[in-house]
Amino acid sequence: MNSYYYLDAANQQQGPLDGNLLPSKGVTAQTLVWAQGMAEWTAAGQVAELQPLFQAAQPAQPQFQQPAQPQYQQYQQPAQPQVQQPEQPQYQQNYGQAQYQQHYAQAQQPGAQGFQPKPDNYLVWAILTTICCCWPLGIVAIVYAAKVNNLYMTGQYQAAQEASANAKKWSIITAIGGAVVVLLYVIFYVIMGAAIVSGARW
Amino acid sequence: MNRTEKIIFGAGALCACTALFFLNPTQHDFMPRCLWKSMMGYDCPGCGFQRALHAALHGRLLEAAHYNLFLILVIPYLIALIVSDWILTGERAARWQRVTHSQWMLWGYVVLYFLWWVLRNVMGI
Structure with missing residues (x-):
């Protein structure tokens, strides 16, 4: 597993730390993390490699997603044929993207830039x-x-x-x-x- | 550096030191010589490091210094760098790196490197 930097409760950059150890440091699926090779700081729950660590211990995630569901279906119904409706995975994919973009936008803000980890200078x-x-x-x-x-x-x-x-x-x-x-x-x-x-x- | 890379690096360093412990570069023709010295006839800043390491690994530190004086500075710096970059993490690593990665350190190294290169050839040290 890669080594990750993460932001602690005080928004201070910590790490790098082996990914497996992140939950023991209080990192949740919503905590922003970054590793070598990642373009931006990303919520730990969005990082493919880290997802298994949070799936078991994080019942908060589905709760968070549900309220948005009806809204999405209302929007999509006129445009999409009815057959498309039960296709749940597509919805989740789109939602993940939106969430990613949200974090991407956050990272672009000048205030958030202080969290960039220093690149390795070899x-x-x-x-x-x-x-x-x-x-x-x-x-x-x-x-x-x-x-x-x-x-x-x-x-x-x-x-x-x-x-x-x-x-x-x-x-x-x-x-x-x-x-x-x-x-x-x-x-x-x-x-x-x-x-x-x-x-x-x- | 992830864990695997650290292990590979450590194993490589250990192999190199073991080889240099048992093989005396002054006695074996197959020990690689400096390309620069072979072509130009002048010592490069790193010339003599194999002989120096061989001597140092056998406890002959004065002889090691004689082969390459610059290593007296470089080896401790290299060890400090490895500690600060690859062994320590978090706040402690940051504290070490403020020294090992300071602009003074880096540019000082570059200046000393070239100064050493000239001096060793001019003064024959």
């Missing part, structure tokens, strides 16, 4: 590559790592995400480059060694 990898791979390219990754922190501090979350992606990209480029060089070197010597041994035998 600094450990950047430092490792500057030492192990002989490739000063790792410095590029460090510069991007510094940018992630700086942009995040000044509230430019979108740009911070991009810098984070760049820090990751350059760490990977440097690490793969270094690994390829090391691999080629070892293969070269194994072949050379084999050639010398077999040459000596003949």
Whole structure:
């Protein structure tokens, strides 16, 4: 399970924390959570991976959905043929979307932006590559790592995400480059060694 | 970093240290050499880290420092980074990261990196 950030009762960002542990920290299906790779903060009950954790313990969810039901059917009836009516899953899907959009809108508000978690800047990898791979390219990754922190501090979350992606990209480029060089070197010597041994035998 | 990635990283680090404990880079030709040094003839900032780690793992710290002085700074920093980013969580992690991820730290590292690169080649250290 992924690690999630969540908002506590005081709307303070907490975590990251393994998803399984979220309910023990008082996270409910309505609590906003965020994990690496998610576009926006989302109610925990809306995250596919977390849904099983809340389904058993959360009788509040169906209660919350029911009042909206008649309204929806009234609206849909004139447009849809009667056969469509019993199709319950479609309704729930639409409702989920609406709820998602609501949270999406909340996250877009300036006030809510303080909850964005800091994107990973992959600094450990950047430092490792500057030492192990002989490739000063790792410095590029460090510069991007510094940018992630700086942009995040000044509230430019979108740009911070991009810098984070760049820090990751350059760490990977440097690490793969270094690994390829090391691999080629070892293969070269194994072949050379084999050639010398077999040459000596003949 | 999720749990699986942490385990893979830890296992990889352990393998590398075990290999460097038993293999002395100065005695085996197949130990990878620095591509930069092979091409340019100059030391890169990381040159000597395998020999230094080998010496350090055998308790010969002075010899390790002789192979790569810069590692005296980098290894503790790297350990602090791993602790702050991957081991600690929540408020404690944030407190550590205020130091390990500070702009001073990052830009200081970049400056020292290049300074070390020049100095080690000019002064032969």
